Amino acid sequence: MTESERSVYEMVGGDATFRQLVDAFYRRVEADEVLRPLFPENLEEGKYWQYLFLAQFFGGPAQYIAERGHPRLRMRHAPFIIDQEGRDHWFAHMCAAIDEVGIQEPARSIMRDYFERGATFMINTESGTNNLMQWQNRSKD
Numbered sequence: 001m002t003e004s005e006r007s008v009y010e011m012v013g014g015d016a017t018f019r020q021l022v023d024a025f026y027r028r029v030e031a032d033e034v035l036r037p038l039f040p041e042n043l044e045e046g047k048y049w050q051y052l053f054l055a056q057f058f059g060g061p062a063q064y065i066a067e068r069g070h071p072r073l074r075m076r077h078a079p080f081i082i083d084q085e086g087r088d089h090w091f092a093h094m095c096a097a098i099d100e101v102g103i104q105e106p107a108r109s110i111m112r113d114y115f116e117r118g119a120t121f122m123i124n125t126e127s128g129t130n131n132l133m134q135w136q137n138r139s140k141d
C-alpha cells in the first residue's frame with residue numbers, strides 16, 4: 001500500500017493516538033476562559049464522542065455512527081454560541097494538541113486543514129447574542 005492509500009487513522013497509529021489527541025485538546029479547553037463556559041460541567045461524555053467521531057472521520061471504524069447515529073455536527077453545535085473568537089480558540093487548541101501528540105506530516109496538514117474549515121463551519125453567530133431561540137423556532141420559519 002502506498003502512503004497516499006493509507007488513512008490518516010492508520011498513519012497516526014490508530015485509536016490510542018485519537019484518545020491522546022482528545023485528552024490534550026480537552027486539557028486546553030478546560031483552562032480556556034472563552035471555551036470552558038460553552039462546555040458542560042462533566043467533560044467525559046463529550047470527550048468520548050469527540051474521540052469516536054474523529055477516529056471514524058479519519059478512516060477508523062464506524063463506531064461513532066453505530067453508537068450515536070448520524071453526526072449532524074452543525075445541528076449538534078447549534079445550542080452553543082460559537083463566534084469567531086471561540087472558533088479561533090478551538091482551532092488553536094486542536095493544532096496545539098496535534099503537535100503535543102506528535103502527529104507527523106502528511107497527517108498533520110490533512111488534520112489541520114479539516115479542523116480549520118470545520119471550525120469555521122461551526123460558527124453560528126456574528127454578534128455573540130444567543131441564537132438558541134432562533135434555532136428552537138427554526139421549523140416555524
Ligand code: HEM
Nearest residue numbers: 038039046049050053076080082086087090115118119122
Ligand atoms: C472541525 C470542527 C469541530 C468538530 C469536528 C467538532 C466535533 C464535535 C463532536 C464530535 C462533538 C460531540 C457530538 C456528540 O454529542 O455526539 C462535539 C461537541 C461539542 N463541540 Fe465541537 N466540533 C468542532 C468545532 C467546535 C467549535 C469551533 C466549538 C466551540 C467554539 C465546539 C464546541 C463544542 C461543544 C460545546 C460541544 C459539546 C460537548 C459536550 O456536550 O460535552 N466545537 N464537537
